[in-house]
Amino acid sequence: MTRKPVERGDVIPLLGEIFREHGYAGASLSAITERTGLGKGSLYHFFPDGKDEMARVVLDDVADWFETQVFAPLRDSEDAAAGIDHMFRAVVQFFHSGRRVCLVGTFALDETRDRFAVEVQSYFSAWTRALASALRRRGLKTRHARETAEDVVAGIQGALVLARSQDDPALFVRAMKRLQQRTRAV
Amino acid sequence: MTRKPVERGDVIPLLGEIFREHGYAGASLSAITERTGLGKGSLYHFFPDGKDEMARVVLDDVADWFETQVFAPLRDSEDAAAGIDHMFRAVVQFFHSGRRVCLVGTFALDETRDRFAVEVQSYFSAWTRALASALRRRGLKTRHARETAEDVVAGIQGALVLARSQDDPALFVRAMKRLQQRTRAV
DNA sequence: GTCTATAAAGCGATAGAC
DNA sequence: GTCTATCGCTTTATAGAC
Numbered sequence: 001m002t003r004k005p006v007e008r009g010d011v012i013p014l015l016g017e018i019f020r021e022h023g024y025a026g027a028s029l030s031a032i033t034e035r036t037g038l039g040k041g042s043l044y045h046f047f048p049d050g051k052d053e054m055a056r057v058v059l060d061d062v063a064d065w066f067e068t069q070v071f072a073p074l075r076d077s078e079d080a081a082a083g084i085d086h087m088f089r090a091v092v093q094f095f096h097s098g099r100r101v102c103l104v105g106t107f108a109l110d111e112t113r114d115r116f117a118v119e120v121q122s123y124f125s126a127w128t129r130a131l132a133s134a135l136r137r138r139g140l141k142t143r144h145a146r147e148t149a150e151d152v153v154a155g156i157q158g159a160l161v162l163a164r165s166q167d168d169p170a171l172f173v174r175a176m177k178r179l180q181q182r183t184r185a186v
Numbered sequence: 187m188t189r190k191p192v193e194r195g196d197v198i199p200l201l202g203e204i205f206r207e208h209g210y211a212g213a214s215l216s217a218i219t220e221r222t223g224l225g226k227g228s229l230y231h232f233f234p235d236g237k238d239e240m241a242r243v244v245l246d247d248v249a250d251w252f253e254t255q256v257f258a259p260l261r262d263s264e265d266a267a268a269g270i271d272h273m274f275r276a277v278v279q280f281f282h283s284g285r286r287v288c289l290v291g292t293f294a295l296d297e298t299r300d301r302f303a304v305e306v307q308s309y310f311s312a313w314t315r316a317l318a319s320a321l322r323r324r325g326l327k328t329r330h331a332r333e334t335a336e337d338v339v340a341g342i343q344g345a346l347v348l349a350r351s352q353d354d355p356a357l358f359v360r361a362m363k364r365l366q367q368r369t370r371a372v
Numbered sequence: 373g374t375c376t377a378t379a380a381a382g383c384g385a386t387a388g389a390c
Numbered sequence: 391g392t393c394t395a396t397c398g399c400t401t402t403a404t405a406g407a408c
Contacts, residue, residue: 044386
């Protein structure tokens with residue numbers, strides 16, 4: 001029974017959860033050492049620039065996941081409607097059916113946005129542009145597609161806020177169903 | 187020229203801005219003393235329980251404002267459509283046309299929600315119920331009214347996230363226009 | 373009521389042994 | 391690579407003079 005080696009990549013998902021639950025300011029190194037099981041020595045070995053670098057790596061990891069699992073299918077899927085349906089499935093999965101909040105959304109709301117301005121801006125603009133592209137291929141006019149894309153992405157973010165405020169993940173899932181319906185009624 | 191007396195009520199709006207901009211964890215007492223111009227002695231004189239009490243007072247202040255300016259008109263306005271239009275005007279005004287985020291929304295996303303669980307839960311449930319009431323009086327069936335109310339409140343919260351992520355308040359104003367249209371198409 | 377001084381704890385980050 | 395010890399600073403909160 002070989003001891004499981006802890007690699008840098010193994011801690012990134014854990015860091016993601018910590019930042020999601022506490023926000024950037026609230027994610028203390030003590031919370032990070034506790035959750036990851038790694039001492040400060042190991043953490044600073046993996047992430048020499050400390051907390052800033054940890055958050056940056058997580059943001060990069062999230063951006064990669066959405067690019068391959070959501071944005072690319074939206075842009076490239078031959079069947080645009082299938083690409084959109086795929087997005088909603090991926091979103092419900094990623095946000096754990098409303099039990100998990102959006103890391104980039106939490107960073108966007110407070111002064112953390114200024115620290116990661118480019119990453120926060122890119123995430124949401126890539127999302128809305130990819131969705132607008134799919135909606136255009138579904139027959140919507142450029143302007144209508146862009147507006148609907150913004151409404152849907154905002155609707156997802158808002159549903160996460162609302163679901164968490166009510167401690168009711170099912171609220172999120174129901175909201176996703178309705179948003180999905182809206183993208184079908186073209 | 188009499189010196190302007192500083193009263194407890196005068197600092198509440200300032201505290202609100204600080205919590206909105208930094209979140210609960212990020213709102214340090216040093217930031218609060220700087221913004222309010224009050225020393226720690228005065229702050230703890232006004233708010234003996236410290237930061238927790240300051241945030242609680244702000245939440246209460248926000249709840250009062252929405253109750254009188256938004257929820258009550260939604261529930262009681264003879265002309266339900268006018269009550270809804272009034273809500274959108276009040277919302278655009280309150281959130282400074284997208285330059286200001288929602289305090290309760292920021293509290294809802296991280297572990298701050300647990301500290302103020304009742305206040306966070308009540309704010310959003312009062313909002314959605316008041317809006318659903320107005321939509322019912324506009325002719326929507328109970329279920330459809332409730333769903334639309336959730337979509338609109340979530341849409342507002344998400345538009346705040348999106349607008350701030352893009353540093354583009356106008357995005358918020360445009361989103362409000364479209365949400366308002368949706369409440370008219372009955 | 374407002375201030376300064378201070379306490380006690382926690383913070384992010386670093387050094388150096390192993 | 392991982393640990394412990396520690397640094398310097400900031401945090402929330404309190405005490406007490408005025």
